[in-house]
Amino acid sequence: MRDRETAFAKINLALHVRRRRADGYHDLETLFAFAEEGDVLHATPADALSLTVGGPFAAALAGDDPADNLVLRAGEALRMAFGVTAGAALTLDKRLPVASGIGGGSADAAAALRLLVRVWRLPAGDPRITAISATLGADVPACLGSVATRGDGRGDRLVGVDAAALTGMPLLLVNPGVALSTAAVFAGWDGQDRGALAVGAPWAAARSGRNDLEPPARVLVPGIVAVLDELGAGEGVRLVRMSGSGATCFALYEDARGRDAAAARIAVARPEWWRLATRLR
Numbered sequence: 001m002r003d004r005e006t007a008f009a010k011i012n013l014a015l016h017v018r019r020r021r022a023d024g025y026h027d028l029e030t031l032f033a034f035a036e037e038g039d040v041l042h043a044t045p046a047d048a049l050s051l052t053v054g055g056p057f058a059a060a061l062a063g064d065d066p067a068d069n070l071v072l073r074a075g076e077a078l079r080m081a082f083g084v085t086a087g088a089a090l091t092l093d094k095r096l097p098v099a100s101g102i103g104g105g106s107a108d109a110a111a112a113l114r115l116l117v118r119v120w121r122l123p124a125g126d127p128r129i130t131a132i133s134a135t136l137g138a139d140v141p142a143c144l145g146s147v148a149t150r151g152d153g154r155g156d157r158l159v160g161v162d163a164a165a166l167t168g169m170p171l172l173l174v175n176p177g178v179a180l181s182t183a184a185v186f187a188g189w190d191g192q193d194r195g196a197l198a199v200g201a202p203w204a205a206a207r208s209g210r211n212d213l214e215p216p217a218r219v220l221v222p223g224i225v226a227v228l229d230e231l232g233a234g235e236g237v238r239l240v241r242m243s244g245s246g247a248t249c250f251a252l253y254e255d256a257r258g259r260d261a262a263a264a265r266i267a268v269a270r271p272e273w274w275r276l277a278t279r280l281r
């Protein structure tokens with residue numbers, strides 16, 4: 001039997017960087033939200049654990065050691081923690097641009113955890129699964145649930161928000177085609193604490209918030225400005241912002257008509273940019 005899981009694209013509705021820490025990470029406050037679409041992971045029963053990567057962005061990972069792929073690292077960590085002896089033949093359909101601020105590897109790692117917990121019939125909700133997620137990356141715990149949530153600390157201390165208030169909002173993601181290393185963007189942050197992210201209703205908090213990684217990302221990829229301008233030019237735009245460490249930017253719309261008009265306009269003006277028209281889940 002072939003089992004399937006979507007690695008929902010992650011966006012940061014707001015991301016406030018507060019402090020550089022001694023361990024190389026930064027304390028931040030962010031509002032995570034998730035798209036209805038993303039990479040797709042399949043599993044079929046097998047004696048060994050293996051991964052084949054295909055899809056439009058597979059080439060970006062071709063130079064990496066497969067053992068470093070977060071999907072296999074997630075699987076190996078589960079096997080170790082639960083003493084699993086079975087394997088699984090995994091295939092990853094890489095639809096999201098790599099190193100682009102929308103989760104990529106983190107969403108894949110979380111999808112692998114959800115999928116293999118099911119395939120290997122492990123106890124869903126076991127605290128060891130959450131613990132493993134945090135070892136794989138700061139935003140993997142948020143991706144594990146893949147519902148809108150606030151993240152404090154490294155982004156892995158999750159605080160529930162009224163996710164339903166965001167569900168279904170039309171969303172357009174646009175990436176100018178330049179990979180950005182998360183570590184390099186954090187390293188460019190100027191160290192200025194510009195204040196806390198508001199608590200409470202997520203939409204109001206998002207609107208009053210900002211992405212503190214946008215200025216350092218723009219230094220590395222000046223084309224981000226053009227992406228934000230194009231996204232903001234249409235009708236019915238409710239919020240335009242860069243996601244995570246970039247360079248993907250997003251816009252949220254009052255209705256699907258506004259989103260589709262923006263997508264069509266950008267497809268003509270900038271055919272080389274990657275686009276995904278979807279909704280918040």
Ligand SMILES: C[C@@](CO)(OP(=O)(O)O)[C@H](O)COP(=O)(O)OP(=O)(O)OC[C@H]1O[C@@H](n2ccc(N)nc2=O)[C@H](O)[C@@H]1O
Nearest residue numbers: 024025026101102103137138139154155182183186244245
């Ligand atoms: C910026 C964010 C926002 O959601 O997303 P992306 O742009 O990667 O999608 C995340 O904080 C990324 O989380 P994740 O991609 O899991 O990061 P990790 O692999 O744990 O860390 C990669 C590197 O980013 C930096 N890092 C990450 C998180 C954090 N709170 N402070 C940091 O300084 C560190 O240099 C770290 O070595």
Ligand SMILES: Nc1ncnc2c1ncn2[C@@H]1O[C@H](COP(=O)(O)OP(=O)(O)O)[C@@H](O)[C@H]1O
Nearest residue numbers: 069070098099100101102103104105108181182
């Ligand atoms: N399944 C995966 N998908 C994408 N990237 C992965 C995966 N597994 C490991 N990686 C590594 O993670 C890097 C992307 O990390 P990062 O810059 O944090 O991306 P993003 O900003 O999209 O979250 C890639 O360059 C790649 O080397």
